[in-house]
Amino acid sequence: MRYLFSDRFGGVSKAPFASLNLALHVEDDFRDVEKNREILAEKIETNRLIFMEQIHKDHIEIVTDATAQELLGTDAMISDIKGIGLCVMVADCIPILFYDSIKKVIAVAHAGRQGVALNIANKVIESMIHNFASKVENIEIFMGPGIKSCCYEVKKDAIECFENYSHVHKDKIYLDIEKKCIDDMLKIGIVQENISSSSICTCCDQRYFSYRRDGKTGRFCGVITL
Ligand SMILES: [Zn+2]
Structure with missing residues (x-):
């Protein structure tokens, strides 16, 4: 298994x-994006990457040899096929990678506020267990750079599902979606030692694309392959 989280460097696209x-x-x-994907x-x-048209929902696809290069309306995917790179694109949402080293299964999920509220990470884990006979204690989790509670200010109506994961600073409300996502995974049996999470806040760190900071900008990727 190999995985990586890209940053904004090393490609051919022009500003922004x-x-x-x-x-x-x-x-x-699009030619620049194709080159960047290469x-x-x-x-x-x-030599084979699969991308998703991500829509902040919880539809999960199982990737096979017959899967197209781009999956429509999908926010997570799972595979046990060797040589396929599963990609999740982000610019503040959390890119989550999953790996079962016993059953040799990989997965990715796009987890923003809505994805975390929909419990997308747990749904991926449950699908790995159901469809690939993974055992929860064998699943490793790699969470990449995303927006953290230092920067993720929201309006009052966005706090639903995150009551225990918000704080107020100078009359503004901030969410910690990563903490909620981790707590949810621990609740269904993911082992704490099997979770690694990036300390980087995309909105604070200029090395990463941040939609919140820059508006019109690019997307970086979490990618995993067997
Ligand atoms: Zn920050």
């Missing part, structure tokens, strides 16, 4: 997508 933008839907030049494929050493 400079330079390793991996998303086709942000009005970047660069990512080289980095992870696979």
Whole structure:
């Protein structure tokens, strides 16, 4: 198994997508995005990457040899096929990678506020257990850079499901979606030692695309392959 989280460097896109933008839907030049995707494929050493058209919902696809290069209306995918790189694109949402080293199964999930509220990570874990006979204690979790509670200010109506994961600072409400996501996974039996999470806040750290900070910008990726 190999995995990586890209940053905004090493690609060919021009501002405001400079330079390793991996998303086709942000009005970047599609030829630049295709080149960037080739660069990512080289980095992870696979010639087949699968992307999702992510819509902040909880639809999960099982990826097979017959799967198209882009899955529509999908926010998570699971596979046991060797040589396929599963990609999740983000710019503040949390890219989550999953790995069962016993059953040799990988997965990715796109977890923003709505995905975490829909419990998308747990749904992926349950699907790995149901469809691939994974055991929960064998599943490792890698959470990449995302927006943290230092920067994730929301309106009052966005606090639903996050009552215990919010704080108020100078009359503004901030959410900690990562903490809720981790707590939810621990509740269904994921082992604490099997969770690694990035300390990087995308909105604070200029090395990463941040929709909250920059608006029109690119997307970086979490990618995992067997
Ligand atoms: Zn921050």
